[in-house]
Amino acid sequence: xxxxxxxxxxxxxxxxxxxxxxxxxxFSSDEKIAPVPQYVFENLxxxxxxxxxxxxFNLNWTQRDADNNKYNHLMFNMATGSGKTDLMAAIVLYxxxxxxxxxxxxxxxxxxxxxxxxxxxxxxxxxxxxxxQPINIYGxxxxxxxxxxxxxxxxxxxxxxxxxxxxxLSNELLSIRENGLTFDDLEKQKIVILADEAHHFNxxxxxxxxxxxTWEALLDKIRQANSANRQFEFTATIDVDKEEVYQKYRDKIxxxxxxxxxxxxxxxxxxxxxxxxxxxxxxxxxxxxLSQYRKRLAKKHNIADFKPVILxxxxxxxxxxxxxxxxxxxxxxxxxxxxxxxxxxxxxxTHSEALRHTYEYWKNVDMTEAVSEIxxxxxxxxxxxxxxxxxxxxxGDKADFKKLNTLEDPNNPIRTIFLL
Numbered sequence: 101x102x103x104x105x106x107x108x109x110x111x112x113x114x115x116x117x118x119x120x121x122x123x124x125x126x127f128s129s130d131e132k133i134a135p136v137p138q139y140v141f142e143n144l145x146x147x148x149x150x151x152x153x154x155x156x157f158n159l160n161w162t163q164r165d166a167d168n169n170k171y172n173h174l175m176f177n178m179a180t181g182s183g184k185t186d187l188m189a190a191i192v193l194y195x196x197x198x199x200x201x202x203x204x205x206x207x208x209x210x211x212x213x214x215x216x217x218x219x220x221x222x223x224x225x226x227x228x229x230x231x232x233q234p235i236n237i238y239g240x241x242x243x244x245x246x247x248x249x250x251x252x253x254x255x256x257x258x259x260x261x262x263x264x265x266x267x268x269l270s271n272e273l274l275s276i277r278e279n280g281l282t283f284d285d286l287e288k289q290k291i292v293i294l295a296d297e298a299h300h301f302n303x304x305x306x307x308x309x310x311x312x313x314t315w316e317a318l319l320d321k322i323r324q325a326n327s328a329n330r331q332f333e334f335t336a337t338i339d340v341d342k343e344e345v346y347q348k349y350r351d352k353i354x355x356x357x358x359x360x361x362x363x364x365x366x367x368x369x370x371x372x373x374x375x376x377x378x379x380x381x382x383x384x385x386x387x388x389x390l391s392q393y394r395k396r397l398a399k400k401h402n403i404a405d406f407k408p409v410i411l412x413x414x415x416x417x418x419x420x421x422x423x424x425x426x427x428x429x430x431x432x433x434x435x436x437x438x439x440x441x442x443x444x445x446x447x448x449x450t451h452s453e454a455l456r457h458t459y460e461y462w463k464n465v466d467m468t469e470a471v472s473e474i475x476x477x478x479x480x481x482x483x484x485x486x487x488x489x490x491x492x493x494x495x496g497d498k499a500d501f502k503k504l505n506t507l508e509d510p511n512n513p514i515r516t517i518f519l520l
């Protein structure tokens with residue numbers, strides 16, 4: 101008989117300490133637990149939610165601590181969709197206004213995330229820009245400038261931001277090039293590293309083996325280049341069940357806001373996990389039928405501009421690209437007889453109430469018309485792969501990238517996204 105897997109309780113000292121300080125903050129004048137400055141909230145376009153305020157409160161007391169250098173590497177473990185980028189924008193304002201940090205290095209593992217964040221931080225005329233205009237901190241008008249290198253000659257009223265993939269950053273630092281960032285630059289000026297999708301930056305830790313040539317080692321070297329540097333990491337998925345990862349982050353995770361709490365507090369739609377023993381292609385077709393059923397149902401009830409989007413997530417880039425190729429081939433080759441037989445077969449085996457409703461709907465419609473609609477809605481041009489490089493695919497086409505960054509637009513045709 102197999103042994104039952106033992107659940108290991110994980111404790112996080114900084115979260116426990118933050119909870120204690122939060123409880124007494126209303127009754128204390130201790131400057132270490134003073135409230136986050138009001139200008140942080142006034143200079144953001146979006147209203148900060150209570151859980152984001154709590155994350156900022158937790159950061160605030162660590163940076164006000166007399167021995168704050170022991171808090172130079174922190175992680176925010178927050179659910180996808182909970183507003184990590186808004187939190188980053190608040191942190192930029194806070195670290196500039198309170199501690200004079202003018203240099204911010206944003207890194208992620210994909211070009212798509214970098215380009216999206218550029219829209220958030222730099223494009224003042226774009227709909228995704230996260231700051232109010234103009235930015236005003238303690239009576240000074242502040243500008244944010246996109247840079248390749250951090251300059252001492254820049255005005256003190258300017259925040260310098262370098263946004264790049266960690267791959268490009270590694271190439272830049274390890275091979276001297278004109279106007280490129282160097283380790284000498286990093287030693288001379290204090291910077292804040294904002295590392296998004298940070299679960300990708302733990303190769304050495306996961307292998308329990310220190311390696312010099314990893315993204316993790318690179319970020320460590322940058323952080324350590326100047327004793328005043330800060331590294332703040334953000335991710336929705338950090339594998340603290342793995343002992344080596346837990347040991348690294350047990351005293352670095354400053355805030356946790358996981359999906360169950362995100363949904364429980366009403367900020368996210370409920371997520372239903374549909375489990376089945378189908379093949380990958382059958383799961384893809386199930387996703388299409390469910391998505392298209394929801395679209396038709398919305399139209400029937402006069403819900404305007406409703407366009408469900410399917411996200412297919414893989415564990416490797418090559419697997420993600422292969423999945424997209426198989427999906428497009430599946431849709432292109434779909435016939436009315438194939439779909440009729442698929443629905444009949446699935447009705448016999450499904451244990452999902454949601455899928456059963458979906459199948460019952462589709463078996464009573466004109467199948468030829470349904471297949472034509474599916475082929476039209478899920479054709480090649482309505483699908484994007486977020487793992488594409490800057491030289492090909494979505495990031496080689498500014499129009500396609502704009503579609504990725506405006507999925508909620510009713511005129512945006514994208515229906516499927518494939519990513520790592």
